[in-house]
Amino acid sequence: MYDVAIIGSGPAGISAAINLKILGKNFIWLSSRASSKKVNQAPLIKNYPGLPDVTGSELAWTFQNHIDGMNIRICEKVVTGVYDTDGKFTLLAGEEQYEAKTVILCTGAETGKSLENEDSFVGRGVSYCATCDGFLYRDKIIGVLCTDKKFEHEVEFLADLSKKAYIFPMYQGYEIKSQKAEIILKNPVKISGGMKIEKVHYKGGEVQVDGLFILKGAISPATLVHGLATDGGHIMVKRDLSTNIAGIFAAGDCTGAPYQYAKSVGEGNVAAHSAVEYLSKHK
Amino acid sequence: MYDVAIIGSGPAGISAAINLKILGKNFIWLSSRASSKKVNQAPLIKNYPGLPDVTGSELAWTFQNHIDGMNIRICEKVVTGVYDTDGKFTLLAGEEQYEAKTVILCTGAETGKSLENEDSFVGRGVSYCATCDGFLYRDKIIGVLCTDKKFEHEVEFLADLSKKAYIFPMYQGYEIKSQKAEIILKNPVKISGGMKIEKVHYKGGEVQVDGLFILKGAISPATLVHGLATDGGHIMVKRDLSTNIAGIFAAGDCTGAPYQYAKSVGEGNVAAHSAVEYLSKHK
Numbered sequence: 340m341y342d343v344a345i346i347g348s349g350p351a352g353i354s355a356a357i358n359l360k361i362l363g364k365n366f367i368w369l370s371s372r373a374s375s376k377k378v379n380q381a382p383l384i385k386n387y388p389g390l391p392d393v394t395g396s397e398l399a400w401t402f403q404n405h406i407d408g409m410n411i412r413i414c415e416k417v418v419t420g421v422y423d424t425d426g427k428f429t430l431l432a433g434e435e436q437y438e439a440k441t442v443i444l445c446t447g448a449e450t451g452k453s454l455e456n457e458d459s460f461v462g463r464g465v466s467y468c469a470t471c472d473g474f475l476y477r478d479k480i481i482g483v484l485c486t487d488k489k490f491e492h493e494v495e496f497l498a499d500l501s502k503k504a505y506i507f508p509m510y511q512g513y514e515i516k517s518q519k520a521e522i523i524l525k526n527p528v529k530i531s532g533g534m535k536i537e538k539v540h541y542k543g544g545e546v547q548v549d550g551l552f553i554l555k556g557a558i559s560p561a562t563l564v565h566g567l568a569t570d571g572g573h574i575m576v577k578r579d580l581s582t583n584i585a586g587i588f589a590a591g592d593c594t595g596a597p598y599q600y601a602k603s604v605g606e607g608n609v610a611a612h613s614a615v616e617y618l619s620k621h622k
Numbered sequence: 623m624y625d626v627a628i629i630g631s632g633p634a635g636i637s638a639a640i641n642l643k644i645l646g647k648n649f650i651w652l653s654s655r656a657s658s659k660k661v662n663q664a665p666l667i668k669n670y671p672g673l674p675d676v677t678g679s680e681l682a683w684t685f686q687n688h689i690d691g692m693n694i695r696i697c698e699k700v701v702t703g704v705y706d707t708d709g710k711f712t713l714l715a716g717e718e719q720y721e722a723k724t725v726i727l728c729t730g731a732e733t734g735k736s737l738e739n740e741d742s743f744v745g746r747g748v749s750y751c752a753t754c755d756g757f758l759y760r761d762k763i764i765g766v767l768c769t770d771k772k773f774e775h776e777v778e779f780l781a782d783l784s785k786k787a788y789i790f791p792m793y794q795g796y797e798i799k800s801q802k803a804e805i806i807l808k809n810p811v812k813i814s815g816g817m818k819i820e821k822v823h824y825k826g827g828e829v830q831v832d833g834l835f836i837l838k839g840a841i842s843p844a845t846l847v848h849g850l851a852t853d854g855g856h857i858m859v860k861r862d863l864s865t866n867i868a869g870i871f872a873a874g875d876c877t878g879a880p881y882q883y884a885k886s887v888g889e890g891n892v893a894a895h896s897a898v899e900y901l902s903k904h905k
Contacts, residue, residue, distance in 0.1 A: 350671065354884055357669045386640045388633065388887050389684040390672050391691050401672040408674050578861065578878075595861075597895040601637055604671050605888015612880040 340438045341367045343614050344430055346418050346563075347445035350600050351591025353402050354607025355443050355614075356411050362615050367437055369430065371417040371468045387600045398600065417468035419461050421564040423584060426621075433462075433471060440621070441586045441614045444574060445607060446560055448592035454484075454539075455529035457553070458562055464536030464550045467558060469493035472550075478502045479549040482539040484509065484527055486555040491515060493554055505539070505546045560593055571595075580610040586621075588614050623721045624650045626897050627713055629701050629846075630728035633883050634874025636685050637890025638726050638897075639694050645898050650720055652713065654700045654751045670883045681883065700751035702744050704847045706867060709904075716745070716754060723904070724869045724897045725847075728890060731875035732842050732855045737767075738812035740836070741845055747819030747833045750841060752776035755833075761785045762832040765822040767792065767810055769838040774798060776837055788822070788829045843876055854878075863893040869904075871897050 345355050348370035359366045384393050390401065406413075416432035421442055430437040457465060466472040470493070477500050484507045485494050491514065498504035498517035506513075506520045507527050515522065525541040530551060532538065538545045561569045568575045568583035573595040580588045590606035592598045628638050631653035642649045667676050673684065689696075699715035704725055713720040740748060749755040753776070760783050767790045768777050774797065781787035781800035789796075789803045790810050798805065808824040813834060815821065821828045844852045851858045851866040856878035863871045873889035875881045 354671050357671060361669055386644055388637050388640060388688055389681065391688040398672065405671055405674040597892060599891050601891040602888045605885045608669065608882050608884040609880060
């Protein structure tokens with residue numbers, strides 16, 4: 340059993356991990372993507388104190404260096420559910436299961452609405468992680484909903500591996516080169532099927548698939564943790580970054596605007612300290 | 623009239639200033655000390671993401687570089703009172719007076735108790751700023767209460783300038799070399815006088831002075847702003863860093879633990895954004 344599970348590898352997760360390492364806690368850090376792969380496309384960040392005029396990818400690189408230097412590792416898994424079981428938390432990530440005394444949610448800003456039935460097909464054909472689950476769909480027919488250009492390398496990885504891939508790029512200026520990709524410029528709205536996913540429906544049509552990958556910044560926190568209080572898609576937190584569920588903390592964009600590196604890093608720090616304080620009170 | 627007045631030049635103030643500059647606001651930044659002079663004695667900071675293993679003075683230096691590079695200037699004045707006057711704020715700093723639509727308090731963690739009567743002698747012989755008010759006491763007899771070794775260069779500056787200086791070092795390992803300094807190893811407890819300060823009282827004695835310099839990290843926020851809600855010496859803030867007084871925000875150590883660079887920098891960022899939002903709603 341871990342003291343803490345951190346979910347998400349943006350600046351808040353990085354800051355939380357650094358502090359937990361220094362504070363000597365036994366923690367696991369789960370994320371759909373290694374931080375270094377989250378190549379940020381911000382052209383220039385001028386307001387991260389101490390690192391003037393860095394690009395998003397430079398900042399990501401310095402953060403990565405920091406955690407590498409401290410021997411902190413990210414476990415590349417997508418957590419699809421967090422369950423409160425008898426004073427501890429069980430985290431589901433595909434076939435794996437993890438237990439932790441506290442959880443820090445650093446899942447980022449929610450991007451876009453969920454599809455109709457999305458929740459009910461998680462683990463039954465709906466996946467959020469290309470590298471985790473891609474191999475399950477070798478030579479099969481897949482759908483890929485991609486919300487951001489920065490995930491295009493994952494789209495191509497999935498398309499190349501598939502028999503055929505229906506790609507729904509939800510942004511301007513897509514450049515997807517795979518021979519197996521068929522681009523559909525409509526918004527998917529619904530999933531249907533029986534025990535497993537069968538179809539993705541979009542305005543004016545549908546496609547038959549064996550699986551659907553949804554590549555977006557974050558899973559909805561309310562989907563992730565049953566009973567978590569949210570407001571307008573943001574996790575409601577107190578000043579110490581505790582949520583309405585004792586033992587669960589949140590930090591970064593998932594707690595609301597402003598969406599800023601400095602704010603996320605500060606909150607990751609506070610959440611880590613609050614989790615440690617919670618642990619010392621609940622031995 | 624300024625859009626914003628920032629008080630305090632620690633990491634929270636720096637972060638707020640950087641953001642206000644980027645956001646194009648007309649602001650004044652007041653502090654008892656230029657940031658660069660706050661040589662931090664932290665031997666090694668491991669948890670400021672992006673700058674692993676920096677010393678306190680290295681971090682202070684990189685922060686200073688950042689603000690220098692953006693042409694942001696600190697105005698070295700000690701604000702001794704903030705008054706809410708008809709939807710704007712008036713800040714008193716010695717003989718000077720500044721007006722601003724909003725205020726961001728970044729006054730740091732309060733260190734030590736106030737002396738008896740300290741509040742009532744502010745501006746009548748009690749000063750918190752060596753470089754601001756030192757010249758008023760040339761060839762006079764002064765007391766200097768110093769709470770931290772990092773202010774020793776200011777103690778020596780004051781002592782050299784005075785006729786005689788009674789120094790109360792409130793920390794271990796003082797090294798004060800001025801010929802005019804007389805060290806008193808007792809805690810001052812009280813100030814007395816008429817229109818002006820006359821005596822500093824300590825356990826078992828008293829000294830006659832023309833002025834008393836109190837060199838500490840922060841003035842009590844409740845002393846600074848009448849009616850400001852505090853709790854255990856910390857300013858009570860909401861998630862957006864607003865205080866109980868509309869238009870006044872607070873960030874950094876003054877809002878409470880954990881006392882961490884990352885937390886302060888994050889809060890400075892959020893407070894700046896909140897102040898700007900407030901300004902746009904109260905045009």
